[in-house]
Amino acid sequence: MGKALEVVSDSTALEGELTLGHVLAAAGLALSDVIVLRHTYTDDGLRNQDDLTAARVLDYTRWQGIGNKIGLNPPKLWLVFMADGKRRSRLLTAYDNYGELTSQRSEESRLFDLRPSQALSALTDRLVVEWSKDAVNWAKLGTSAAAFPIVEIADPGRIQFPGFDRVLLTYLQLQSLVTDSRYSDWRTALGAVQGVYLIADTTNGKLYVGKADGQERILGRWSTYAKDGHGGNIALQALADLDSAHAEHFQFSILRVFGPSVPAAEVDEAESHFKHALLTRQFGLNRN
Known part of the structure; x- marks a missing residue:
């Protein structure tokens, strides 16, 4: 009881x-x-x-x-x-x-x-x-x-989309983004583009570079993180196995966006560049 x-x-x-x-x-x-x-x-x-x-x-x-x-x-x-x-x-x-x-x-x-x-x-x-x-x-x-x-x-006002280069969300805000009507402008913008994004673990500064390409778009990819906290990524899954609430320490931002017709190979190349530039394979949370 x-x-x-x-x-x-x-x-x-x-x-x-x-x-x-x-x-x-x-x-x-x-x-x-x-x-x-x-x-x-x-x-x-x-x-x-x-x-x-x-x-x-x-x-x-x-x-x-x-x-x-x-x-x-x-x-x-x-x-x-x-x-x-x-x-x-x-x-x-x-x-x-x-x-x-x-x-x-x-x-x-x-x-x-x-x-x-x-x-x-x-x-x-x-x-x-x-x-x-x-x-x-x-x-x-x-x-x-x-x-x-x-x-x-106060009445819940619509939250204005700040532009792709100013997106910075906590995990709890990311969950609200997916479901809260105040973020409708955000969902429209993020659902229209492919892109390369960054997840930062605020407990230790480690970084994860990911991509959203094809029909998934950034909104679709981030929606999976909002549901399970790891999106199927190996290192993030390992953190979730140790602490199911660890995703609450994640911070989400966007490194580069692409139009919906840009070939997947170009998105892949940008993702690889940022992994190399930010050393996320050697010192971060990328495993490939």
Whole structure:
């Protein structure tokens, strides 16, 4: 039998006020499993919006000071919000906490094994709560954060395709690309071209160069990665065998695109060139 969900106060529901607790309950998340963090821009941390990349936010969040507000054994789901003016706080991302990496502990800091989570992913960048008046307390257990009022749930806007040379996606974003209506412009563009693409493992910097040719197009090829995380590639399959969630560390980009009528041999030649230039056979994840 699963863990019972904590009951959110009925008074707010009767008054018509929507709270974070109501949202968590609707998502089937137990309050005791959740901790809510609020990041702010600082000179020695996340400095501005340019720092709000998936890799940078993850690195910033997984390092925590000794004895700080997250507690000795923080819950398994971390919901990360970003200060959005006064006490407004916008949902930035969510992580599953696989525990502290105690071998990395120092006198001043602790490192946690955090991995991207799909929890509340449909509300990322859309859900805005009002933090409690003690905003200096930037970490709140779910039982406390449940009372935070929801002040905004923005409409999901269409995500503009940035151009082939500016495509940069996390694995979770790639999965959204395949299914989310907001990415319709992306699917149209990527479904029209052949190309050579790059997968980077953000845990160690290793690279994989791949191609999408013929009728498959880039969209078709990337859709297979969205389903299984490895696309049948030998080295990526080996990583998946060791850790089924390892694909969540992958980052996808495009090296070169070709029109649909370009011969497969030309695409093959470009793929071989990039494997050679980026040394992905010797030091990366290509096995041929």
